[in-house]
Amino acid sequence: RPTGPETLASLGLQPHEKESSCSLRMTGGHTPVHGVYGRETELQTLHSEYARVRKGKLSVVVVQGPSGIGKTTLVNTFLSDLKKPGPTAEIPMILQGRCHERETLPFRAFDGVVDILSHRLAKFSNEDLTFVLPDGILYLSEVFPVLRRLKLIEHERYFLPPLRDPKELRNQAFRAFRDLLVRLARTQPVVMFIDDLHWADLDSFALLKTLMQQPGAPPLLLLAAARTSTDGGALGRHVVMRDLCAEMGGRTLSLDPLSDGSIRSLVSDFVDADHAPPARKKRIVETVIHEAGGHPLFAAELTQHLLNEDTPAPDASPQAVGELRLEDMIRSRVASLSLPSQVILQVVSVAADPLSQKVVASAAGVPLGSKEWETGISSLVHERLLTRQGRQATDVVDVYHDRIRVALLGALTPYDLQQLHKRVAVAIEEGDPKRTDLLAHHWLAAGEKERARHYACEAAAEARSKLAFDRAAQFYEIAVGLESDSGVRADLLRALGDCQASHGLVTFAADAYQRAADELGDSAQSVHLRHLAAEQLLRGGHMVQGLAILRGVLKQEGLRLARNHRSAYTSVAWRLLWLRLRSFRFNEKSTSDISAADNHRLDVLWSASVGLSVVDTFRANDFLLRFIILAMKVGDTRRVAQGLAFLGAQL
Incomplete structure (x- = not known):
């Protein structure tokens, strides 16, 4: 006799897929029960915070508690209340996103948020869209390409010159996002909910900090659900979250048993x-x-x-x-399901990231659209073990709760786990080959190091192009560990250092540059990498380490630091006098006519000047004047202008 899910599947229907995710429901054929229990005070607090937003204030609330305590259920119940039409209340624009533990997308906390936002903006009239789109929308689309679906951004009104500096481009993109939310909040109330914020990447935290920075932060309600600091892997991000919440003037809503x-x-x-x-x-x-x-x-x-x-x-x-134990009960329930259902659930659990149904079906070896597939996945949805957005091949599937994934993976042998990762990797290659981040992760877990290295390099380059420097650095580090050629490894470490420098992590950047230099021995490129390391350390105020490396670099170039401030002052005065007497006339040359040796020495002088400028002004100006004079002698117009602009800013 067929079960309820099997009957509905044979009719092409899907049981309970449209139920609110905030409802509590018994499975195994038991009648659904909706609502939350014992959280009336917390719900009232959320409604009070929303009332502040309606008055034009920014409100930030972090709902905190251990896994499974009901954080997501509480917030989703509150959001369902906001969606109910009332006589005077205006339904807000609700933007939701979720982080996953092993998710490798850049800016993972905002991926879902921006996806929903782009769909909502696509429905705006051109007049309304013109009102809400900021001037820097093109910069923002570099970070979130999904915004390019808004054809209006191609209008000449939004044209801006390209920025060469990736750090500045990222800053402009962040400001554009902030401006977009400010403008949007003038048209209707805005509520943003980021679930499982404890799994967010550092790039997401950097963006969040910019968005909510006062004065001028958008008047919206920012809700985040996060685990407590003692709950598993949440510990690594807890300090960042706590400091950020305090900086934004937010409040923490702790859920007790x-x-x-x-x-x-x-x-x-x-x-x-x-x-x-x-x-x-x-x-x-x-x-x-x-x-x-x-x-x-x-x-x-x-x-x-x-x-x-x-x-x-x-x-x-x-x-x-x-x-x-909870894990034992989950495993017992899964064991009672059909074999296709169990395999599908194993695949989704191993993926640890939402996958399209096409990819899941391929990895599970169950033909998409077949009776076996529909019965298997419908049972999982009915049992509240999986969620899926719809019935299309591209609609994504995910585990209903993270504890389900943990319970299933804990019962798999290392060999079975490795084989599942391999099946998922093959399915992604066939069905979604652009997800190089997932391919790198799954091929590495499957023990296929060469393929993992290839995809890690591609994922790093993609993340870097989207200005997700922290995510790019992680993939570069993976690629370095898998690369055997010292020259290629040096290039990867250089790229790693550039990402860390753009992210403002000077000590990590310096370490990457030093490791790259070690790979190259005593070559000229090695000297260049060491002076980059010295520049980063000096910028970060690490005087002792930075000067030690800088002295070695200068010695190889036949240069030296002034012995003390008096000698530095004398050198600066002499070079200023030389420029005054000689004037700034020089013979301009093309870049190709300047020798590699002169280019390298100019780079060293510039790095020494910039690095010392935050800790030793006289010595920094000594190197800056040397830089300007050498640039004039070799006829490098760009560097002359660069040096004079930097000198003028200090006068």
Whole structure:
């Protein structure tokens, strides 16, 4: 006899896919139960913060708690309330995004947000779009190419000259995003929700900081759900989140375990929906209250486990289930499903990133659109083990909760895990080859180092082009570890250093440049890399290390630092006098006519000047004047202008 999901699948229907994700629901055929339990105070707090936004204020709320405590459910319930039409209330524009633990997209916290935003803006009239689009929208589209679907940005009004400096381009893109949100908030209330913020990358935190920086921050409600600092992998980002929240003037809404009364209400509703006898209901309720510890996800799973027992013992006590763990109950539920359902769920869990149904079906070996596929995935959606956005091949699939993924992966052997990664990698190559970030991750996990290196290089270059310097640096580091050729490894380390420098991480940048120089021995390129390392260290105020490296570089170029401030002052005065007497006339030459040796010496002098400018002005100006004089002698117009502009800024 076919089950409900099988019957609906055969008719081309999908059970319960349109249910609100904030609802709590029993599975295994039990009637849905909607709503949240015991969070009335927290909901009222969120509504109060939204009221502040309606008055033109910025409000930032971080909902915090351990995994499965109900953070996402609480926020989604609040958002559902906002979507309800009222006599006077205006429905806000809600922008939602979610971070995943192993997600490798640049600016992962904002990928979903900008995707929704682009769809909403595409529905604006040209007049309304002209009002909300900022002048720097083209710069922003460099970071989020999905915005290029807005044809109006191609209008000459939004034309801006290209920026050569990637760091400046990123800053302009961030400011454009901030301006866009400010303009958008003038047309309607804006609510932004970023789920699982603890998995966000540093690039996302940098963007978030710029968006919410006062004065002039957009008057919107920013909601974020994040795990507590002691909860697993969240520890690495907790300090960044805490400092950022304090800097933005935000508040933290910590979710405590539910009270016994709330757990009793939750479990009673589930058991009532199952029409359990009173004696059995009482036993289940008391057992769950005793064992769940106020954890709603554990309470729901344990209730279902007890309801699904074929022959429950009449004298069962709370202690009879004391050894049960959430992971064990999830695995037990999955084991009762069909084999295609289990394989599909394993594939999605291993991916740890939303995948299209086309890719999942290929990796699982289940033909997309077949009865086996529809029955298998429909059962998973019905059981609240998977979520999917729709029925198209390109619609994505993801695990319903992270604890499900953890439970399944914990039961796999290393060999099975490696084979699943290989199947996922092959499926992505065939179905979505542009996802080089995912391909690098899965081929590496599958033990295919050469293919992983190739895709890591491509993913790094792509992330760098999108100004996601932290993400690019991670992929460059992976590629370096997999590369055997010292020359190629040096190039990768140079690129790694450039990304770290653009991200403002001077010590990491200097380390990468030093490692690249070590790969090249005593070559001229090695000297150039070491002077880049010295420049980064001096810019960051690391005088001792920076000067030590700089002295070695200058010595190889036949240059030296002034012994003290007096000698530096004398040198500066002499060179200023020389320029005054000689004037600034020089014979201009083309770049190709300037020798490599002169170019290299100019680079060293410039780096020494810039690096010392923040810690030793006299010595910095000494090298700056040497730079200007040499540029005039070789006829390099660009560098003469560059040096004079820098000198003029200091006078």
